Every structure is written in C-alpha cells, then in structure tokens.
Amino acid sequence: MVRSPATRTGTLRLHSHWLFDEIQLRQMLIAGFPAGAFQTNCYVVAPAAGAECVIVDPGQDAAAGVDELLREHRLKPVAVLLTHGHLDHVWSVAPVCGARGIPAWIHPEDRHLLSDPAKGWSDTSAEIFGGITLSEPDDVEELSDGAVLSLAGLELVVDHTPGHTRGSVSFRLPGDEIMFSGDLLFAGSIGRTDLPGGDYPTILRSLADKCLSLPDATVVLPGHGPKTTIGHERLANPYLRDIAPPAGPTRGI
Template identity: 40%
Template sequence: MAVDVRMFTVGPVQENCFIFRLHDSDKALVVDPGDEAPRLLAAIEEMGVTVEAILLTHTHFDHVGAVAELARATGAPVYCPELETQILANINDYMRFPGFGPFEDYDADETVAGGETLQLAGMDIEVVFTPGHSPGHVTYTVPAEGVMFSGDVLFQGSVGRTDLPGGDWPTLAASIADLMARYPDDTRVHPGHMGITTLGNERANNPFLQGLPQT
C-alpha cells in the first residue's frame, strides 16, 4: 500500500483523527481534527509535511473541535459537507452535551456534497454522500489505495448512532449498503471511533449489517 495513514485518537470522546499522505510525499491531508490541536500539529511537523487540506466527514463537536486552530496554523483549506456549514460556523449553538466546549467556530473554505473527486496531495479522493448519522455526512475514499475514511457511518463491529438530530436508521443503512456496493471487500475502513477494519470484515461479522443487501 502506497499510502501512509496515521491515526490519532483525541479528546474525551476518543475520536479518531487521521493524517495521511502518499509514502514519502511532503503533502498530507487531515481528516476530522476533533481535539488536541497541539498534538496534531506536532505530528505534522514531525512528518515534515505541508497540509494541503482538512477534510470533514461531518460537524459533530468531537470531529471538529480542533478545526479552527489547525486551519489557522497550517493555512490549509477546510472542506465541509455543504449541508452542515452552518453548524461549523456556529458550533456552540448546536452543542447539546453539557461539559464540552466551548469550541471555536469556522467558516468552511470549500464544500462537498458527494459525487466529487478531489485531486489533493497527489491523490484522487472520491466523496460519497452518506447521511443517516448526520444530515450532510460524507465519506472520503482513495480507491487507488483501497482506503476509506468513514467518519461515524461505519465502525468496527458497529455503526453510527441515529438518535441525534438528523439521524435516521433506514437512511444510514442505505448509505452503508451503497459503500458496500461501490468498493471491494479489502478496502481498509478508517472510522471516526474504535479500530481500523475492512469492508469485507464488516460485511461478514458486523451484526448491524446482516439485514443489508448483499452484493
């Protein structure tokens, strides 16, 4: 595999942020910087890379808490699901969990809706619209490298919760079925929480997926 993916589990909710690049490239991408910006910036410096973009799967607080600080420090543009830009820009207005925050708002530099192919850091990155956990959720994939960043759609042995505003199980199930149909079983899934897995492992073993259409 020619892609170098580093996982950093950050913050009180143990969210997974990813920094990835082609091996030996001096350009990298960051997915869902949820917390601990100094730790992430130290890793970026140690890798010796320039961050070309910050990619957000969705805008729940545990996935965006470090966005503003990271964007300011790196100068990288932030790609946000277009249906959730107002949340990112007014994050504290959407906080429903006491004891977290306050967080710094950020106005997205770019928006994604699904269906795009982004050319970033020497990679072609497909954006797939995967609502169900949140209204605008997207999944980022690098098909040439067999890599997927699933945010809070699909986890190792589990799936994203659907009891938050905009969540809906039939919608989430359809999103997961779409990912399963689009990409091969050996695609490595880098989720927003818990461990790294593959689509094939989840197809075979994830109890939440047993009723989904098989391809």
C-alpha cells in the same frame, strides 16, 4: 481542485502511534491517533514522507498531535477534510486551518455545525456543550457526492453518506482500497442515529449503497476505534446483515 482519479502503484505503509499495522496496498503514508476525551481518530494522509498532506477530522485537542505527525514525517498540510460536523470531529479545525492558512472541506448540510456545535447534540448534551465557542475557518469549501478531490498529490472520492448527520460523508482513496468512514461504519457497529439530523433508515441506505458495494478487501478507517475491512463487517457486523436490527444504536458517539 476536483478532477478524475488516476491510477497509482506501490506499497502503502500505515504509520501511527497505535492504530495501524503495516499492510501492502498503494504507495502513500497514513498516520493517525485518537484525539481528546471522545477518542476521535484524526488522520494525516500523504503520498509519502516529506510531501504535502491532508488532515482528516482534527477533533478535541488534536492540534498538538497533528503538529507532532507533521514534524515526524516532514509533511506540509494543504487542507482539512471533515467527515461530518459533530463537535468531536471539528473541535480543532479552526486553529489547525488558521495556523497554516489552509481550507476546511465539509458538506453543506453540516456546515452550520462549525460555528454552532450544540445543534448537533441532544437537548441534554447541548446544555453541556453550549458554552463551547467554535468558529468557521477563514476558508471553507463544500463537498458534494461523487466529487474527486485532487489535493496533496492524492485523489479522494467523496461519498455523501447521511444518516448519522445530514451532511456526513466518507472518503475513498484510489481503487477503493481505503475508506475513511467517519461515523458511518465502525468495527462491529455503525453511527448512532438518535441525535439531530440522524435517521436510521437513511444510514442503512448509506451503508448499503456506499459500503456494501465496495470490495471485501477495502480497509475501513473509522472515526472511532480500530480499523476493519468491508469483508469482515459484511460477515460480522449485525447492522450489515440481510435483516438489520429494528433500531439503531442509541449509545456511543
């Protein structure tokens, strides 16, 4: 269901095996862990323990960690949300969705990567990952810029943020206080743009339009590494300064 956002008040508790400290925001539960060899952050998001939830970016070998968080917090998943189609973010999406009969949401520009992940990597990487067979979940829904997803008692705003891939998106929770940035923005860096579908000027536009327009207090939960804030990155991240470096990163994820 897609509808307009509503206001919610209370205390947000961020739970995790290691990623988060507790901070005071709105009432909901967010738990996460780094999955697989790529250490891709997988999150579950719910209004509270014992409620419905959404799962964000179940990467390599993420199914067991997701199951553990669902049991620990007594959560019932209703959807998987994907920030983009790279293998390290979608590796476990079909089994996670299939085991629970829930849909996966992805931007149409990256949908082809669900069944052909090698297309998201360089020629050399494609040879390495070419033997991996993935498939679409039975139910795939497509994301669009500006949509508001009403799922599990939450409202998440979808921002199309191309540059790392053509179909990259980020998700914002009410009041712009939490942003799931995927591989758009990291603590101290940004997503690489030298893989198929990547483009450095495009990711800079996404950062300017979708990140720098947010309040400094916005907590950024990225696809890799620790959480940060928009304010901290505005001051310390070299790719968010007024004069950006002439080229994007070519190492990392």
